[in-house]
Amino acid sequence: MTTRIPIPLIIVLTLMTTNCSSNSREFGKTPSGESVELYTLKNAKGAEAAISTYGGVVVSLKVPDRAGVLGDIVLGFDDFKGYLLPPPYFGALIGRYGNRIAHAKFTLDGVEYKLAKNDGDNTLHGGTRGFDKVIWKAKPGDGQSLELTYLSKDGEEGFPGNLSVTVVYSLTDNNELKIDYTATTDKNTVLNLTNHSYFNLAGQGEGDILAHQLTLNADRYTPVDKGLIPTGELRSVDGTPFDFRQPHAIGERIGSSDEQIVLGGGYDHNFILNRAGDVLSLAAKVTEAKSGRVLEVLTTEPAIQFYTGNFLDGTIHGKGGKVYGRRSAFCLETQHYPDSPNHPAFPSTELKPGATYHTTTVFRFSTGS
Numbered sequence: 418m419t420t421r422i423p424i425p426l427i428i429v430l431t432l433m434t435t436n437c438s439s440n441s442r443e444f445g446k447t448p449s450g451e452s453v454e455l456y457t458l459k460n461a462k463g464a465e466a467a468i469s470t471y472g473g474v475v476v477s478l479k480v481p482d483r484a485g486v487l488g489d490i491v492l493g494f495d496d497f498k499g500y501l502l503p504p505p506y507f508g509a510l511i512g513r514y515g516n517r518i519a520h521a522k523f524t525l526d527g528v529e530y531k532l533a534k535n536d537g538d539n540t541l542h543g544g545t546r547g548f549d550k551v552i553w554k555a556k557p558g559d560g561q562s563l564e565l566t567y568l569s570k571d572g573e574e575g576f577p578g579n580l581s582v583t584v585v586y587s588l589t590d591n592n593e594l595k596i597d598y599t600a601t602t603d604k605n606t607v608l609n610l611t612n613h614s615y616f617n618l619a620g621q622g623e624g625d626i627l628a629h630q631l632t633l634n635a636d637r638y639t640p641v642d643k644g645l646i647p648t649g650e651l652r653s654v655d656g657t658p659f660d661f662r663q664p665h666a667i668g669e670r671i672g673s674s675d676e677q678i679v680l681g682g683g684y685d686h687n688f689i690l691n692r693a694g695d696v697l698s699l700a701a702k703v704t705e706a707k708s709g710r711v712l713e714v715l716t717t718e719p720a721i722q723f724y725t726g727n728f729l730d731g732t733i734h735g736k737g738g739k740v741y742g743r744r745s746a747f748c749l750e751t752q753h754y755p756d757s758p759n760h761p762a763f764p765s766t767e768l769k770p771g772a773t774y775h776t777t778t779v780f781r782f783s784t785g786s
């Protein structure tokens with residue numbers, strides 16, 4: 418016996434299915450009229466990550482607390498227009514070169530390349546229009562992953578080579594946001610890709626992060642000058658406020674008179690990870706007592722920038738109208754050392770034609786007691 422389904426019902430059912438699988442919506446339009454999409458990834462446990470094609474921004478990331486209640490733990494904006502304002506780089510993909518390049522220039526193969534000075538005398542996060550401000554081409558996966566691609570043309574922001582970049586975000590059933598970065602070039606170039614999410618494990622806009630406990634798998638860090646450019650020294654963290662080899666509250670030593678803390682206005686430093694080769698290994702762990710949320714950061718990168726939102730000053734009102742005050746979030750940006758193109762002794766950030774750049778970073782969420 419065949420059951421006849423009335424045609425109007427078929428239409429409704431088709432629309433519903435289309436809607437479920439599409440998991441995207443228009444987030445807004447750029448000033449030049451380009452459409453920006455927002456993709457939502459969901460895993461089997463109900464965790465959610467919303468990612469924008471503008472800047473590859475992680476707009477929201479909802480993970481459970483110890484009672485199983487989902488909370489959005491990254492800073493950002495409800496309205497796309499927020500992302501067009503001068504950048505704190507909330508949630509964005511950063512390139513071509515994450516962090517600073519001194520005096521906005523570097524020399525490669527005997528040629529000097531000049532970049533934009535967008536941070537005093539230096540280049541920060543790729544220049545005036547870095548990867549955080551471009552529109553990425555999106556290819557959704559199975560509802561739990563999203564592939565973003567971008568072709569950065571030879572000479573863009575002053576960098577050599579046509580650079581073809583692919584970033585894949587995956588939200589695993591283990592409550593991990595995994596980011597895979599791949600790139601190839603047709604000319605020798607330098608690059609340092611990262612993601613600039615601002616985390617507050619108590620929930621975005623829920624006060625400062627000073628009581629969060631941090632562990633960093635780093636014996637050394639790169640001290641900076643007053644422009645936050647590494648001096649070249651690799652300094653031991655031993656006996657300093659930079660020693661997070663055992664868990665410490667982020668705020669415990671942030672007011673110290675240590676010269677480096679003063680220069681950074683808090684923590685804004687590159688930590689050199691203890692690791693054996695390029696394998697994915699644990700770089701950092703952060704716990705927040707009230708929510709019970711735990712974040713572990715694993716990476717194949719040699720270093721991590723720990724930044725405590727020192728430049729946030731309460732003027733930004735983010736999602737749900739929350740005021741983002743000083744130190745209301747922390748960033749753990751997996752990366753190569755800042756200003757590496759000007760420091761031959763640092764691990765190289767060069768990419769040559771024929772080679773493939775590939776790095777992986779995992780933000781793993783769980784809950785503890």
Ligand code: BGC
Binds near residue numbers: 516645686750
């Ligand atoms: C830098 C900070 C900077 C912030 C941008 C971080 O990666 O280390 O110095 O202010 O990005 O908002």
